[in-house]
Amino acid sequence: MRKYRTHQLMRIILGSLFAGTIISINNLEASADLQIVNGVDTYAKSSQEKDFQSVDAENKKDIAVQVLAINDLHGGLDTTGDVKIGDKNYSKAGTVSRLATYLNQSQSQFKSVTKSNNTFRIEAGDAVGAAPANSTLLAHESTMHALKAMKFKIGTLGNHEFDHGLPEFNRILTGQKPDKIADKLIKNYPHRNSGIEMIVANVVNKKDKAIPYGYQPYTIKTVKQNNQVAKVGIIGIETSTLPSLTLYQNYKDYDVLDEAETIAKYDKILRDKGVNAVIVVAHTGVETKDNQTKGPSVDILNKLNQLDPDNSVGLYVAAHSHQYANAKVGNTHVVQAVYTGKAYDNSWCYINPSTGRFTNIFSHVYPVLSAKDDPNTKPDKDVSAIVKDADKRVNKKVNHVIGYANTNKTITGRLHNSSTMENESGELVADSQLSAAKSADLKPDFAMTNTGGVRADLVVNDKKAITWGAATAVQPFGNILQVVSMSGAQIRQVLNQQYDEDQHYYLQISGLKYTYQKSDNPNQPYEVKDITDSNGHLVDDNKNYRVVINDFLYGGGDNFTAFKDAKLVGAAGTDTDALVKYIQDMTRTAKKVTPPKLDRKVLE
Template sequence: MKSNFVKAVTRVVMSGIVAGITFTSGALLVSADVAVTSGSDNYAKPSFEPEYQQVSKKNTNDIAVQVLGINDLHGGLDTTGEVAIGDKTYANAGTVSRLATYLNQAQSQFKKVTKSDNTLRIEAGDIVGASPANSSLLAHESTMHALKAMKFQVGTLGNHEFDHGLPEFNRILTGQKPGKTADTLVKKYPHRNSGIDMVVANVVNKKDDKIPYGYKPYLIKTVNQNGKKAKIGIIGLETSTLPSLTLYDNYKDYKVLDEAQTIAKYDKVLRDKGVNAVIVVGHTGVKTENKVTTGPTVDILKKVNTLAPDNAVGLYLAAHSHQYANAKVGNTHVVQAVYTGKAYDNSWCYVNPKTGKFTNVIPHVYPVLSAKDDPKTTDDQSVAEIVKDADKRVNKKVNQVIGYAAKAETITGRLHNNANKENAAGELVVDGQLFGAQKAKLKPDFAFTNTGGVRADLIVNKRQAITWGSAVAVQPFGNILQVVTMTGSQIRQALNQQYDENQQYYLQVSGLKYTYQKSTDTKQLYNVKDIVDNHGNAVTDTQSYRVVINDFLHGGGDNFTAFKGTKLVGAVGTDTDTFVNYIQTMTSTAKKVVPPVLDRKTLIQ
């Protein structure tokens, strides 16, 4: 199954084949010392990869090490969808049972070609959180069971590991029993230690500067081949933007240290211990698109090269941005395998047993192909049984019909935004939140939600029915909805904050419409102009309004600081329950759920 990928590049010093990616000229000078080079993966399966057919002569005396990585699984036990890798898009990719098989195939091929048993399986954070019901209703312990069955050895923290507080994540990581108030489904589910060693170097307790729960800043793995030994260091990183990505109560006890400074610090610690080959697993974003690789991970590695020009970091497993990446920043290769188990990265690394340094790193990213695209590859039965068991346990709750749509058509979410960053599922969510606050007699004017909280399309089945599971997949967090008082000026500020970070974070809005136009300020792409309510009345800067937001936004989440500290009027309940209740009410009043018209944001010239 050979893909039709076209080779891509961002910047090179010279043309040629470097560590498994073909580069061509296209200068983008980063600095005198740090180049960023990007390439596209050309094959859908590692068994077709020319570089994985034999060991290069220059590496025959080296120790071969394979790193198999995933990121941002989000409890997607049976999640499928399109995945874009390079300039090729694969349909219906995913599920952990197929991922497990592909990881096993990749490991078998590596062993056959290199005669090496040195394979590390690493996950780069957000393994849980914002998940479908067969993970979330079981407190994500089903996902931990699947990871254990897939033999993952090392992991780091993402922001979603904090969704219910780090103590709860540590409980499911180590297989401890839940508390007395836990749901019966959770209490009855088997509790098992995942066996994953958590490495996170830049999260420390505020009280004593120690890493919580005995997690380690790094691990040292000894690798052996043909009587030769070497050591590999693995440094783990949380994103330093954690405070803007989770509730205050969940991170208030911790400090998150600068990523680059942390890498430089522990790179030196490892080298002082005789470890000259270092891997970083970091929950920081990156993407390779249109021959360019950008993102926080690139910036971090540039800074690392300034702080420690002689660093030993040869491979960086990135995460968080849910995008494809395969690039090289300075001497460090960077990969990211999209998200929700639709892809995986496979890096063949060679270590000189005398110097302990990487002599060659060959990274690639591959899709988890559907059974239609690769019928000869079958699901891993042990993992499939875990998913089947989880489905059975939550089936009654998940399949409960809560309402009906006007048409038997999926109401699409944030993966299907229009040009103005509006999506039907997201606006249905905020319409429901406005309705819920009205029902609670809190007299709201408007409702806003962060689009990152709208996690999925709203699936409508052939009978036009909407199930509990479908609704919860859209709103899985259970954030508390609050009604706050805001001036029109603060509302304008919040809307403008959508456009100050290249629209990385944006809002779904209800109860108002606005126009916006392009700005001459390079730090503010657009400016909001006219804001009106649903009756056509102007929203004025000096007037006060009541606005429904979740507690994540109220804490300044996603860097929407305009919401932070606004006066609380009252609480509505959880966003999950409010959305479910809205769909139920729409149906009980003989109305059908209809996708909103996407006309709330208008770009003007």
């Protein structure tokens, strides 16, 4: 990351001086948007980073502080996948056992170069939820064990911490025993306090306005070096969009306050306490892509600057959008390390012991390289043992039969698309989501799901049985199903967006069919024509319909931006639960689970 003095107020006055800059001609008014300078991440390992080879002369007398952070782990104990950091792609990145080793290496390097012991390991929410079986079936306590073994000491709440209610998350956080009605797997798993200090400033009880469970809005850490002392304040922030991301019963007792207003409030409190170096760990999204950085985190920092141009926030650890980000927004460095343990961010911060302020911050994001890409880095043995033990414990449940198909033929997925980009397991998933919303009495008309979220074929064994593990392999994320209101014109727009990137992103649909034709537009080679509902009636561009989508699509995921303008009606549980229940329900019928006929998209 390029280096800039953090005490300088950076704004744009006359033009775009750097790529990714937000233009403003409001002179130095407080309402001007902050200048954005994108970071540069070209190295695969922090040991290769030029910024981390030595301490600049101007920082020799400063106190060095390291922040190692992850976000959106989602119980990905052994999850791997492709990840893009900056302009580079890395394949099969991830697993917590390899992540642990890279964190240890990065901390060791920091200590060796700076001679400082001031390292904080922070997780930015959604550590649990939307997880594979070796976390989900153990109530995510295996993930909490892994976080403890990786020495994470500070965290904040994400939306998935509310998946089963905040009381249940607090139980696994603090290592309390489960309810008597809990599954035997959960009861038999060791219950240990994670040791994570949960900070969240903007979630309060509706009744008394207190932060629940004794969580604190911030923590103050004393750092020492060279016989000098300073203080660092760390503020925790939940996304204010929480009500649209979880079920009503899970958030109904809480208010989620405005992020920027909350940061401004506690930043001032910290300064009044003599704390002039502030870090925000926030479950709010951001993305650096195509030489631009944008998202809610940028909007929050712009508003924060309007409320308090003299704020002391030097580092903002972001989350939630599952994207890569590295930029400097005004005086604040912003980072996000993708998701599911495929990456981590590493920030070296220098504090002037006289003023207590940050002088320089260097922030970078790195992949968790696969054994193939980095065979010399070995998995951490302690963390590996936690994962191996979890796998052993859940094996029986993973193989539990939840239903039966009408044949013993595997119901194929996206590797077996039809010419119209439909697949059996994808449309079965869409059917299950439409059914779930109907059961929730949300009166849906259609359902659409991104094929990227349908992760596998639905395996059917020789006895026509479908196991819990097979179903959750197809839908592993536990995304929240949102029912939204969309006009027919918006539905047409989102269907057309399948064809503007050479069908790189496409949808599986339920409850509707449509025809499409070739067009003369090189940017969109196909155009949607007639759209009909399940009764064969044409969808009216001027009429509103209810559509079931997951929370990823609702945020404009896979570039389906038309979903972002939809009006939220309600939530219908998770996509994983919807598929499991649908398989169980279909098994009770005469035809059992049957692959859908791939005729919902017709090329004329």
